[in-house]
Amino acid sequence: xxxxxxxxxxxxxxxxxxxxxxxPMYGTLDFSLRMKRGEISLLAxxxxxxxxxxxxxxxxxxLMALMTIVISVLVFVPTVYWMHLKVPQARPVVEIITxxxxxxxxxVYVFGxxxxxxxxxxxxxxxxxxxxxxxxxxxxxxxMPYMFRAVDVGMRAxxxxxxxxxxxxxxxxWFQVLAHVIVPNLRIAILSGxxxxxxxxxxxxxxxxxxxxxxxxxxxxxxxxxxxxxxAALAIISYALTWFSLGLIQLVSRSGTAQQLTGR
Amino acid sequence: xxxxxLIHIHKxxxxxxxxxxxxxxxxxxxxxxxxxxxGCGKTTTLRMIxxxxxxxxxxxxxxxxxxxYTPPNKRxxxxxxxxxxxFPNMTVAQNVxxxxxxxxxxxxxxxxxxxxxxxxxxxxxxxxxxxxQLSGGQQQRVALARALAIRxxxxxxxxxxxxxxxxxxxxxxxxxxxIQRQLGITTIYVTHDQEEALSLSDRIVVMSxxxxxxxxxxxxxxxxxxxxxxxxxxxHINLLPVEVITPAEGVVRLGGQVIRAGRFGxxxxxxxxxxxxxxxxxxxxxxxxxxxxxxxxxxTYLGSIVRIRVEVxxxxxxxxxxxxRRLKIPAVGDALQVHFxxxxxxxx
Numbered sequence: 240x241x242x243x244x245x246x247x248x249x250x251x252x253x254x255x256x257x258x259x260x261x262x263p264m265y266g267t268l269d270f271s272l273r274m275k276r277g278e279i280s281l282l283a284x285x286x287x288x289x290x291x292x293x294x295x296x297x298x299x300x301x302l303m304a305l306m307t308i309v310i311s312v313l314v315f316v317p318t319v320y321w322m323h324l325k326v327p328q329a330r331p332v333v334e335i336i337t338x339x340x341x342x343x344x345x346x347v348y349v350f351g352x353x354x355x356x357x358x359x360x361x362x363x364x365x366x367x368x369x370x371x372x373x374x375x376x377x378x379x380x381x382x383m384p385y386m387f388r389a390v391d392v393g394m395r396a397x398x399x400x401x402x403x404x405x406x407x408x409x410x411x412x413w414f415q416v417l418a419h420v421i422v423p424n425l426r427i428a429i430l431s432g433x434x435x436x437x438x439x440x441x442x443x444x445x446x447x448x449x450x451x452x453x454x455x456x457x458x459x460x461x462x463x464x465x466x467x468x469x470x471a472a473l474a475i476i477s478y479a480l481t482w483f484s485l486g487l488i489q490l491v492s493r494s495g496t497a498q499q500l501t502g503r
Numbered sequence: 504x505x506x507x508x509l510i511h512i513h514k515x516x517x518x519x520x521x522x523x524x525x526x527x528x529x530x531x532x533x534x535x536x537x538x539x540x541x542g543c544g545k546t547t548t549l550r551m552i553x554x555x556x557x558x559x560x561x562x563x564x565x566x567x568x569x570x571x572y573t574p575p576n577k578r579x580x581x582x583x584x585x586x587x588x589x590f591p592n593m594t595v596a597q598n599v600x601x602x603x604x605x606x607x608x609x610x611x612x613x614x615x616x617x618x619x620x621x622x623x624x625x626x627x628x629x630x631x632x633x634x635x636q637l638s639g640g641q642q643q644r645v646a647l648a649r650a651l652a653i654r655x656x657x658x659x660x661x662x663x664x665x666x667x668x669x670x671x672x673x674x675x676x677x678x679x680x681x682i683q684r685q686l687g688i689t690t691i692y693v694t695h696d697q698e699e700a701l702s703l704s705d706r707i708v709v710m711s712x713x714x715x716x717x718x719x720x721x722x723x724x725x726x727x728x729x730x731x732x733x734x735x736x737x738x739h740i741n742l743l744p745v746e747v748i749t750p751a752e753g754v755v756r757l758g759g760q761v762i763r764a765g766r767f768g769x770x771x772x773x774x775x776x777x778x779x780x781x782x783x784x785x786x787x788x789x790x791x792x793x794x795x796x797x798x799x800x801x802x803t804y805l806g807s808i809v810r811i812r813v814e815v816x817x818x819x820x821x822x823x824x825x826x827x828r829r830l831k832i833p834a835v836g837d838a839l840q841v842h843f844x845x846x847x848x849x850x851x
Contacts (some may be wrong), residue, residue: 320842405553405574405646408582409602409653419601423592 264478271471283472287462293473296458300447303371303454304440307378308433311386314379316367316429319390320421323399337387340380345445352377352451353449367477377446382439384434397421443478506531506658506689507552512561512720514713516549521547523713525561529657531807532687533678536700539710540736545693548710549659552691555580565656574647581650585662587642589634595621596630602653622649623682640671647679651686658683658690664699697737701725709733727766731851734778741784741820742851743777753850756814762793766849783809783824783847786833793844795820799837813839 287293322329356363356373399421404418428482436442447454459477463470506752522544528533551555552563554575563571570578591597599620600613621627624644634642643663650658660679674829680703683690685771694700700707701721708714709724717729728734731742745755746760753764755777762777766835788794797815809832811822822841825832833839
């Protein structure tokens with residue numbers, strides 16, 4: 240019988256990585272629980288949850304995230320579908336465009352937005368509604384690499400061309416092909432992209448800050464300037480939101496739906 | 504009466520010609536196979552009938568109605584794909600009923616038709632299963648039922664058995680023919696497998712490099728190939744370069760040996776090849792038939808037949824014999840005479 244050799248180096252590097260990641264988190268969590276001198280309490284969290292500005296920021300960011308998700312899905316699903324079906328040779332160009340948000344610093348992007356849309360003919364920063372529209376389009380661009388990749392990977396997992404042609408030969412028009420065949424088979428991919436979008440928008444600071452909107456990011460930054468324990472509590476809440484999103488992705492992609500779609 | 508008509512169909516992709524002057528008239532209920540090697544244009548032609556490709560020029564008509572530029576979803580043409588293309592998010596019953604749902608049929612109508620189709624493919628018990636829970640053969644059966652459920656004017660099958668293993672392929676081939684005969688549906692079947700085409704079809708269209716080489720019944724395609732390509736592509740054939748002695752009578756010479764061909768055209772001094780199928784050759788000398796002398800080069804067992812290669816005047820001639828127990832197989836290097844009837848050979 241072959242006894243498996245223990246790879247001590249792998250364990251060492253694994254442990255180091257875990258320490259590197261979780262130690263600051265533990266430190267933040269511990270600090271956030273020590274607002275009351277000499278005892279562990281949830282006081283910092285109570286203060287945060289009792290602050291109306293937190294809820295305003297949370298509601299605003301959630302709304303913006305949902306709008307971002309809806310617009311991203313409406314833009315990227317048909318675009319990626321068309322690219323797969325009709326112009327696969329455009330992939331390299333599209334891929335470069337989608338990674339632009341990683342290349343261009345957000346601050347440059349925000350200045351560009353403000354300079355372009357704060358003057359005629361498209362003066363969008365005059366009212367809160369048009370500014371929100373501007374900020375959502377900004378979020379769509381920022382979350383583009385995640386949504387594009389999620390949808391693209393989903394499309395690669397299914398035989399887009401054959402499914403489309405099968406649906407067409409059965410009488411479906413383009414809308415019916417997308418609605419009945421393509422989108423239902425991209426459920427997991429779209430959900431994954433949506434959850435990453437959600438996590439990105441919930442923690443976004445620069446756009447909301449420079450466009451002066453009551454999002455969660457600027458609130459966290461403001462709190463960080465004036466308080467000690469509450470920002471730590473907020474950081475943990477933010478982590479929890481991100482991990483919740485990632486957990487949901489894992490849960491969905493391991494469910495029966497995933498097996499049904501991939502056949503594995 | 505002509506049901507499906509393809510008139511002077513031409514298709515180019517940039518400078519590459521995929522299909523050239525394709526003409527075909529298909530009768531109602533006929534089973535036609537497009538047979539040819541990869542890249543010969545058979546799938547492109549099928550896709551033009553389905554509406555997934557537009558011809559560069561020419562006309563496609565079903566029941567006299569010009570459908571050349573009609574979008575695929577308006578053609579009422581059923582299609583079965585090599586990769587099955589079942590919708591993974593739908594059950595078997597939902598897959599089969601999808602076309603009817605799109606056509607706006609009532610729930611009762613859909614249920615009745617789905618039950619009828621599942622009975623036709625003998626898969627009533629699988630209605631609630633998802634495609635991933637089925638084998639390849641079962642998935643292709645469902646794909647067939649789905650294509651037939653909408654009562655299409657024409658059924659198109661694009662190499663539907665290519666992804667299946669040999670045994671399932673044979674079973675499903677018979678199943679497809681049974682269902683096609685039962686429903687009397689006009690069918691176009693694309694394949695590169697000559698056995699499939701020969702066993703299934705009423706007529707075969709043999710294609711090469713975008714052009715039709717020959718259209719005919721399986722018997723005509725096999726026994727009377729019109730071109731050297733067809734002769735070589737369908738079945739095995741011996742092609743021997745010969746010298747014409749008497750053009751009017753089809754008498755030719757292979758080295759020092761004289762042969763008379765049963766079929767020949769105008770032999771205007773062009774290079775001529777004698778074509779004869781391996782199964783038409785028999786060992787031994789028979790007076791009044793074509794006889795050739797040679798030496799056994801190799802003996803190969805192919806299960807039910809034994810293929811003997813005989814070297815005749817510097818050329819190899821294949822001879823197929825049934826692998827009977829009493830068969831006396833010559834040894835490699837033995838001198839061997841072979842004979843074949845005049846009607847069994849022709850000049851190309």
